[in-house]
Amino acid sequence: METNCNNDRGKFEFQKIFSKKSVQFRSLYVHAFIYTIGLTIYILKEFYGVSLNFFPVQYLNSVVMVIWTSVFLVSVIDLFASYKIFDEEWEERKMKSLLDNKKVKKQKWE
Numbered sequence: 178m179e180t181n182c183n184n185d186r187g188k189f190e191f192q193k194i195f196s197k198k199s200v201q202f203r204s205l206y207v208h209a210f211i212y213t214i215g216l217t218i219y220i221l222k223e224f225y226g227v228s229l230n231f232f233p234v235q236y237l238n239s240v241v242m243v244i245w246t247s248v249f250l251v252s253v254i255d256l257f258a259s260y261k262i263f264d265e266e267w268e269e270r271k272m273k274s275l276l277d278n279k280k281v282k283k284q285k286w287e
Contacts, residue, residue, distance in 0.1 A: 190272060205256055212249050216242070 219237050221227040229235070 186276075190275065194268065194272075201256055205252060208249060208252065212245065215245065 215237065218229060218234055219242050222229050222234065222237065223239075
């Protein structure tokens, strides 16, 4: 006799995966917003000569922007390339195999 526990566990697994994806997208959006602000300040400082000499902005130079841009691009590529490689079809197959393996394993009570 099969209980509803397996269905609940499957829902929980799907919710866990989708909540992880939503956290990744949210962190990417926050990073993009902060990066846009930093890039705007850098452009104002370097190309328009606005004197912004307070603590965090005074250290915003070309090297920092190159490193920050590289990190941002790598995080974007990592997020979207992983979805391209491991698309929804792959996730469905993987979840199905995980759920089937859990159904096969029976709990033995002593």
